[in-house]
Amino acid sequence: MSDLNNKAPAPEKLPASPAPEAEKKVREPLFHIVKRAGIPRLKAWGIRVVAILLALLLNALIIHWLTGLDPLAVYKSMFDGSFSTSRKFWVLLQNTAMLLCIALAVTPCYKMRFWNLGAEGQVLIGALSSGALMFYVGDKLPSGVLIALMLGAALLSGILWAGFPALFKARFGTNETLFTLMMNYVAIQLVNTMIAIWVPSGSGVLGIMNSRTNNGWLPTVFGQKYALNIIIVSLLTVFMFIYLKYSKHGYEIAVVGESENTARYIGINVRKVVIRTAALSGCIAGLAGFLLMAGSAHTVSNTIAGGNGFTAVLVSWLAKFNPFVMILTSLLIEFLQKGAGEIAQAFRLSSDIADIATGIILFFIIGCEFFLNYRIMFRHKAQKEGK
Amino acid sequence: MPVPAIELKNITKTFGSIIANKDVSLSASRGEILALLGENGSGKTTLMNMIAGIYYPDSGQIFIDGKEVVIASPKDAFRYKIGMIHQHFKLVDVFSAAENIVLGLNEKERFDIAKVNEKVRTISETYGFEIDPAKKIYEMSVSEKQTVEIIKVLYRGADILILDEPTAVLTPQETRKLFAVLRRMRDAGKAVIIITHKLHEVLALSDKVAVLRKGEYIGTVLTKDTNENQLTEMMVGKKVSLNIDRAEPKDPQDRLTVTALDAVNRDGVKVLDDVSFVARSGEILGIAGIAGSGQRELLEAIAGLQKVGSGSIIYHDPKTGVDEDLRNKTPLEIRDLGVRLSFVPEDRLGMGLVGDMDIVDNMMLRSYSKGRSFFVERRSPKSLAEKIIEQLEVVTPGVSTPVRRLSGGNVQKVLVGREIAAAPTVFMAAYPVRGLDINSSYTIYNLLNAQKESGVAVIFVGEDLDVLLELCDRILVIGSGKVTGIVDGRTATKEEIGLLMTKSDHIEGLHEEGGSANE
Numbered sequence: 001m002s003d004l005n006n007k008a009p010a011p012e013k014l015p016a017s018p019a020p021e022a023e024k025k026v027r028e029p030l031f032h033i034v035k036r037a038g039i040p041r042l043k044a045w046g047i048r049v050v051a052i053l054l055a056l057l058l059n060a061l062i063i064h065w066l067t068g069l070d071p072l073a074v075y076k077s078m079f080d081g082s083f084s085t086s087r088k089f090w091v092l093l094q095n096t097a098m099l100l101c102i103a104l105a106v107t108p109c110y111k112m113r114f115w116n117l118g119a120e121g122q123v124l125i126g127a128l129s130s131g132a133l134m135f136y137v138g139d140k141l142p143s144g145v146l147i148a149l150m151l152g153a154a155l156l157s158g159i160l161w162a163g164f165p166a167l168f169k170a171r172f173g174t175n176e177t178l179f180t181l182m183m184n185y186v187a188i189q190l191v192n193t194m195i196a197i198w199v200p201s202g203s204g205v206l207g208i209m210n211s212r213t214n215n216g217w218l219p220t221v222f223g224q225k226y227a228l229n230i231i232i233v234s235l236l237t238v239f240m241f242i243y244l245k246y247s248k249h250g251y252e253i254a255v256v257g258e259s260e261n262t263a264r265y266i267g268i269n270v271r272k273v274v275i276r277t278a279a280l281s282g283c284i285a286g287l288a289g290f291l292l293m294a295g296s297a298h299t300v301s302n303t304i305a306g307g308n309g310f311t312a313v314l315v316s317w318l319a320k321f322n323p324f325v326m327i328l329t330s331l332l333i334e335f336l337q338k339g340a341g342e343i344a345q346a347f348r349l350s351s352d353i354a355d356i357a358t359g360i361i362l363f364f365i366i367g368c369e370f371f372l373n374y375r376i377m378f379r380h381k382a383q384k385e386g387k
Numbered sequence: 388m389p390v391p392a393i394e395l396k397n398i399t400k401t402f403g404s405i406i407a408n409k410d411v412s413l414s415a416s417r418g419e420i421l422a423l424l425g426e427n428g429s430g431k432t433t434l435m436n437m438i439a440g441i442y443y444p445d446s447g448q449i450f451i452d453g454k455e456v457v458i459a460s461p462k463d464a465f466r467y468k469i470g471m472i473h474q475h476f477k478l479v480d481v482f483s484a485a486e487n488i489v490l491g492l493n494e495k496e497r498f499d500i501a502k503v504n505e506k507v508r509t510i511s512e513t514y515g516f517e518i519d520p521a522k523k524i525y526e527m528s529v530s531e532k533q534t535v536e537i538i539k540v541l542y543r544g545a546d547i548l549i550l551d552e553p554t555a556v557l558t559p560q561e562t563r564k565l566f567a568v569l570r571r572m573r574d575a576g577k578a579v580i581i582i583t584h585k586l587h588e589v590l591a592l593s594d595k596v597a598v599l600r601k602g603e604y605i606g607t608v609l610t611k612d613t614n615e616n617q618l619t620e621m622m623v624g625k626k627v628s629l630n631i632d633r634a635e636p637k638d639p640q641d642r643l644t645v646t647a648l649d650a651v652n653r654d655g656v657k658v659l660d661d662v663s664f665v666a667r668s669g670e671i672l673g674i675a676g677i678a679g680s681g682q683r684e685l686l687e688a689i690a691g692l693q694k695v696g697s698g699s700i701i702y703h704d705p706k707t708g709v710d711e712d713l714r715n716k717t718p719l720e721i722r723d724l725g726v727r728l729s730f731v732p733e734d735r736l737g738m739g740l741v742g743d744m745d746i747v748d749n750m751m752l753r754s755y756s757k758g759r760s761f762f763v764e765r766r767s768p769k770s771l772a773e774k775i776i777e778q779l780e781v782v783t784p785g786v787s788t789p790v791r792r793l794s795g796g797n798v799q800k801v802l803v804g805r806e807i808a809a810a811p812t813v814f815m816a817a818y819p820v821r822g823l824d825i826n827s828s829y830t831i832y833n834l835l836n837a838q839k840e841s842g843v844a845v846i847f848v849g850e851d852l853d854v855l856l857e858l859c860d861r862i863l864v865i866g867s868g869k870v871t872g873i874v875d876g877r878t879a880t881k882e883e884i885g886l887l888m889t890k891s892d893h894i895e896g897l898h899e900e901g902g903s904a905n906e
């Protein structure tokens with residue numbers, strides 16, 4: 001992020017030194033913080049590993065202190081949440097793929113510094129529009145045609161849901177953060193309304209559609225229900241990496257994100273890029289909605305995105321917008337969530353304790369970024385170096 | 388020998404791999420003006436920021452009145468009665484002078500603006516400032532704002548004053564006034580440290596000169612024992628010829644005719660007022676003026692970045708002979724007309740380049756959209772980057788280093804190199820040597836001269852009048868958005884230009900953003 005007031009070429013430095021305690025005896029502050037010029041990759045990963053180990057250690061202490069359980073047993077059960085059965089493993093992969101897909105959707109927006117908080121709604125509306133087709137014409141059309149129509153409807157509605165706030169931002173300078181956020185609620189209420197119309201009983205639950213005919217269901221590949229979703233998202237990951245890094249669009253997105261002034265100076269049509277990128281983002285979110293609907297859930301509910309529209313933002317930022325790194329970050333988050341659920345179940349704990357554990361791990365992972373960028377110089381060390 | 392008011396011993400400060408200060412030792416006494424001389428980027432400001440508590444040294448000691456101290460924050464600096472006036476003012480626009488002066492002070496008794504005004508007036512009278520304590524900052528000229536900053540530190544009882552390039556934004560007349568004030572402070576027993584890179588100011592004002600070069604301390608000399616040549620040598624290491632070659636323009640043809648151009652900024656303030664001039668091929672047209680007089684807006688209007696009201700910007704195409712009006716065209720439309728316009732903007736990393744991108748990707752800014760491929764082509768930008776690095780001697784670890792990591796001079800070489808590579812017919816540069824050391828500055832001057840000699844119409848916005856007078860064929864002087872004169876660069880004098888710069892000064896408020904024009 002650029003600080004326009006800071007024109008000095010030298011990197012900024014945080015003065016974080018406690019005030020001198022003793023007036024009589026002159027003392028240097030205990031430590032001060034110095035920006036790193038760069039860090040070897042191996043060392044960076046070392047710091048990350050240490051951060052995760054520290055988080056696990058702290059977690060173990062807290063779990064033991066609060067519950068008296070054996071931390072190792074708890075960690076084992078956490079692992080079981082994802083890996084104990086092959087079904088659990090496939091669910092992990094499916095959920096990771098969906099989270100990754102939504103993260104891929106928001107990434108171009110965030111790279112452009114367009115604060116798209118509306119992925120949740122864009123996914124929902126994609127699922128809703130494809131679900132509507134399944135509801136109304138689900139048994140009148142051949143499955144292939146139906147799937148194609150559902151996909152088209154999902155992509156279009158996603159584009160609409162993200163493009164609308166972008167259009168307003170480009171034309172009238174509205175705030176995209178609020179606008180996209182509000183669009184989520186519109187989508188949720190739309191889903192509620194449609195379900196109320198579709199389910200006359202008033203139960204509010206649509207139920208699985210076409211469960212007998214499987215019409216409009218994505219086909220099973222390699223004998224695995226979720227394999228197709230995973231393959232599609234994998235291809236999308238490669239596409240997004242290439243798009244951002246090697247395409248002219250990706251380059252424009254980066255320029256607009258880093259400096260709108262430079263973009264104007266160089267003759268990039270900023271409005272056009274903003275709208276186009278948001279539309280792409282919505283399109284992929286719509287795809288995620290379609291995959292959820294046609295590939296796994298086969299129903300529509302207002303929790304189909306399950307908060308992943310927001311978690312995806314974290315996935316994207318943690319990976320610094322690199323789609324391949326996002327595979328790791330989304331996998332990590334899904335693994336933590338599954339593990340947390342398993343712990344809560346296996347030990348009959350409140351799910352809060354699992355959330356605390358997850359929170360601590362994320363805190364350490366994000367917090368260690370600071371140590372990747374800054375070095376702490378302690379008093380004695382600084383003096384030695386000075387001599 | 389009296390104990391110096393402030394003494395630095397072996398101060399070292401690094402930012403990542405950049406050594407800003409290395410083993411610097413110097414001292415300033417009361418009743419003395421110390422000039423801290425050095426080229427831009429030699430570490431003067433960093434060094435003073437350590438005294439002011441903004442940075443903390445990696446190693447070394449600071450003594451105040453002979454006692455070792457730790458200055459870990461600006462608050463500590465206040466306690467030791469150190470006051471720094473920064474280059475960029477830190478004032479609240481909508482507050483009055485007096486309100487800004489007491490802002491942040493934690494006084495026990497009830498706030499009484501009348502008392503503050505009274506005290507401000509007393510300080511003003513003592514040192515000869517002219518200031519109205521009730522005047523709002525946004526109504527003030529740059530020099531008035533600077534006065535407020537100075538009074539602010541005096542009000543806090545500072546007796547060690549540090550001024551960072553205080554004359555950069557002042558006219559010669561205002562500079563003279565400031566110097567009188569500084570002398571009075573010295574006579575009142577204060578230690579004054581002034582950061583500058585202007586030799587004549589050092590000689591005119593200071594008692595003692597400490598010289599830094601590339602972060603290293605070179606030495607301290609008494610002003611009365613030294614001269615311009617010696618100081619230059621200390622500052623730049625080896626003697627550099629201060630002469631800029633200026634060839635006679637060859638076959639100058641009108642390339643750009645600007646007529647009666649008007650423009651207002653976002654706040655509705657008139658920033659360009661009836662501006663007319665002609666830029667010719669094969670000559671350098673200098674633009675002089677106090678900072679913020681409309682120079683930026685003028686260049687941006689030509690480049691298609693600033694909306695203009697009435698008037699016209701006619702480009703005479705040297706190949707086809709067609710005249711095109713560039714008024715209110717976007718940069719893209721201008722390029723599509725076949726106008727080869729290069730522009731080195733004032734804000735290099737915020738407009739000319741993308742700081743976090745590497746040199747190759749920054750080269751690509753101009754060329755990426757060429758061709759119909761969906762993908763960008765990085766091969767030719769890469770070879771261009773390599774060529775520029777080699778020809779302009781850019782110091783960089785490699786072509787894939789983010790430009791933000793480069794020093795100011797190298798950043799500018801990358802930018803100017805790219806703009807020249809576009810083979811322009813009009814080349815505009817706003818403050819292209821600001822923040823550059825002497826050697827880099829001369830590289831830029833030579834590049835501008837080379838452009839001129841190859842028949843390009845060069846427009847050069849500068850702040851150093853000596854350079855403008857040595858480099859330019861004609862100098863347009865702009866004051867408050869109006870052209871106050873166009874003079875011949877070979878015959879004009881500094882005083883003449885200085886007077887033109889302040890000619891329309893009675894119309895206040897145009898110097899700074901947010902001002903109001905009451906015409």
